[in-house]
Amino acid sequence: MAPPAATVAVLGDDLLREIFILLPTPADLLRAALACKPFLRAVRSAPFLRRFRRRHPFTCPLLLGCVVHGPRPRLPTRAPHLLPACPEAGTHRIVEGGDFTFSFLSRADWPEAAGNPWQVLDCRNGRVLLLSRASKELAVADPLTRRWVSLPARPGIGYALVADDGDSSVFTAVCISRRVGAPGLRAFLLSSAELRWAEVASLAEQSDLAGARAMQANRSLYWKLVGGERMVAFNTTSMEFTVLELPPFLRQIGFDIIEKGEDGTGGLHLLTMRGFCIEVWVGVKNGTGGLTWTLVEKSVRFHRAMAEMIGSEHFYQHTLDVIGVVAGAVFLRNGECLFSINLETMKMTRLSPKEKCPSRLIYPCTIAWPPSFLNPTEQGM
Numbered sequence: 001m002a003p004p005a006a007t008v009a010v011l012g013d014d015l016l017r018e019i020f021i022l023l024p025t026p027a028d029l030l031r032a033a034l035a036c037k038p039f040l041r042a043v044r045s046a047p048f049l050r051r052f053r054r055r056h057p058f059t060c061p062l063l064l065g066c067v068v069h070g071p072r073p074r075l076p077t078r079a080p081h082l083l084p085a086c087p088e089a090g091t092h093r094i095v096e097g098g099d100f101t102f103s104f105l106s107r108a109d110w111p112e113a114a115g116n117p118w119q120v121l122d123c124r125n126g127r128v129l130l131l132s133r134a135s136k137e138l139a140v141a142d143p144l145t146r147r148w149v150s151l152p153a154r155p156g157i158g159y160a161l162v163a164d165d166g167d168s169s170v171f172t173a174v175c176i177s178r179r180v181g182a183p184g185l186r187a188f189l190l191s192s193a194e195l196r197w198a199e200v201a202s203l204a205e206q207s208d209l210a211g212a213r214a215m216q217a218n219r220s221l222y223w224k225l226v227g228g229e230r231m232v233a234f235n236t237t238s239m240e241f242t243v244l245e246l247p248p249f250l251r252q253i254g255f256d257i258i259e260k261g262e263d264g265t266g267g268l269h270l271l272t273m274r275g276f277c278i279e280v281w282v283g284v285k286n287g288t289g290g291l292t293w294t295l296v297e298k299s300v301r302f303h304r305a306m307a308e309m310i311g312s313e314h315f316y317q318h319t320l321d322v323i324g325v326v327a328g329a330v331f332l333r334n335g336e337c338l339f340s341i342n343l344e345t346m347k348m349t350r351l352s353p354k355e356k357c358p359s360r361l362i363y364p365c366t367i368a369w370p371p372s373f374l375n376p377t378e379q380g381m
């Protein structure tokens with residue numbers, strides 16, 4: 001009988017990955033990877049790890065909660081903090097071990113009485129992009145390990161952090177700024193390998209971004225434009241801008257761009273809430289160069305559940321704000337109340353009922369994927 005190692009070697013990395021992709025949870029994959037060196041070598045593949053995450057959107061990566069950072073009029077700026085998404089013991093221990101106030105970041109030249117100098121700009125795959133109001137420098141920080149990287153200052157009107165779901169040690173920062181001397185937008189990109197800003201694209205667009213916060217899916221970033229009729233997309237692979245028409249009903253309500261399917265094909269998907277129902281729309285290119293939008297999913301109404309959690313039925317659907325969709329959950333803000341809805345079970349939860357969330361600076365946060373010991377080697381790429 002052949003020894004076990006020889007039997008595994010006969011299977012080969014590609015066949016092992018086809019077996020491992022069927023494992024139901026990230027925890028099962030981690031246990032398999034630690035079983036033997038051939039298994040670990042097979043799993044340490046960036047394309048495979050990206051594919052595994054897309055195949056398991058409800059369990060990978062682990063959702064921690066929301067980083068909340070809100071300015072307070074005439075008061076010192078409060079430090080960012082985390083509102084946990086669930087009371088599970090394992091998640092609670094992870095959160096307790098982190099520093100979501102980012103006290104480990106530099107406070108040089110910033111008076112103590114002025115509060116916290118760091119403003120959260122984006123949060124992706126366990127990393128947080130922040131701006132120092134004192135020095136104007138940027139930083140990418142991991143609140144669980146307390147490790148951070150300083151980035152050169154780059155003035156802008158929109159920022160985003162792009163993570164690599166196949167290697168958690170890799171990131172890209174994007175800054176959108178106005179063109180000098182003419183209307184339009186400019187895109188600057190910084191990679192974790194070089195830590196230098198480089199201008200990569202420009203767009204002669206008359207409208208400004210409606211907000212600094214970016215939506216993200218399929219290696220592209222999206223910002224709604226002022227007026228709400230269109231949004232601008234920036235593809236981080238092709239380094240190109242595109243302006244896209246939005247359905248008329250999205251002018252006054254929030255939404256998020258989401259990924260659907262393992263390969264991300266099949267059109268551009270967005271999720272919003274109308275009439276207290278979650279709706280998913282798909283935009284497919286038409287013959288005129290625009291998008292034709294079609295409703296493809298609609299949930300039950302959440303009015304009664306939300307009213308019970310708020311303790312009053314006197315609120316309106318137009319006050320609902322979609323914060324974002326992360327790890328199989330959509331986060332919503334109604335007034336000063338923050339909710340999450342699990343998109344698999346459709347269970348609604350109110351995050352931290354005793355704390356109000358008046359700020360729009362709310363960023364869903366997950367643990368990094370993949371874990372550092374699975375980050376691919378050069379041979380695994």
